[in-house]
Amino acid sequence: MKHKFFDRSNEQACRIIFAGAIAIAVASIYLVYRRRKYRKKDFVSTSPFYEDGHPMERYIFSLTNDNQPIQAMVEQGGDCYAVHLDGKYAGSLWQDEENSLQWIAQDEALKPFVSDIGKKLSNVYSRDGFSAILMGTYPEVVATDWKSSETLEVIVEQETDLEIFATFLKDEVMNLVSFDDHLDLIVKKAHDAYFVIITVN
Structure with a gap:
């Protein structure tokens, strides 16, 4: 008598297992691809920041003005720091080597915050x-x-x-x-x- 290696129930179970294995393999490939794509796009290109091919360090601080919170984004380019307050460019500041490295700013919008930003940069x-x-x-x-x-x-x-x-x-x-x-x-x-x-x- 000739025996069948698989009956119908076994064949159906094998098909389900095979389909599941394919699904897992496809999902794994997708996750690996997604991770590589995500990492390349969202991390490597943004850390550190670049301007004209040169690395730029960026810091984001919380300040207050008349008891209202303000976000300060400070970007270092050489010896100067460009400052944006709540997303708007406010000017630049630097340390005066001839005046005990005091923080200096010539832009009126930035002057009220020079002391606070200087302390945060020092820390x-x-x-x-x-x-x-x-x-x-x-x-x-x-x-x-x-x-x-x-x-x-x-x-x-x-x-x-x-x-x-x-x-x-x-x-x-x-x-x-x-x-x-x-x-x-x-x-x-x-x-x-x-x-x-x-x-x-």
């Missing part, structure tokens, strides 16, 4: 100033919030793939760090309970 490479570096380096970061002296909450755009961004940040964050203090980054989206913790030092 930018410490743990306390690290949020300005994160926001200036990654456009995906829309806000930061200190939960404690050692814990910084990092809020990213809703459209950002959190897993990919967190993985990339974990690999690259030490290239941005100039301090030895311990810091925990809580990376998440606004109004979302899910988060990823990245430990620095």
Whole structure:
């Protein structure tokens, strides 16, 4: 008597397994492609920033004016810093080598903020100033919030793939760090309970 190796039920099960394997393979290829495309487009091209082929460091600070919050974006180009206040160019500032390295600005719109910006720039490479570096380096970061002296909450755009961004940040964050203090980054989206913790030092 000749035996069939598979009956109909086994054939159907094999087809389902085979189809599932193909689906998993296609999904894996897509995720790898998406990760490479996302990483190349959204990270490598924006960190660091470039102007005329030269690297430019960018920092984003929070200031106040008449008790109203103002976002200051400060870009370093050589010995000068270009400053945008709430998205509008306000002027440039620099340190006067002949006057005890005091911060100087000639633009009237910028003069009221020179002292505060100068203090923040002087502190930018410490743990306390690290949020300005994160926001200036990654456009995906829309806000930061200190939960404690050692814990910084990092809020990213809703459209950002959190897993990919967190993985990339974990690999690259030490290239941005100039301090030895311990810091925990809580990376998440606004109004979302899910988060990823990245430990620095």
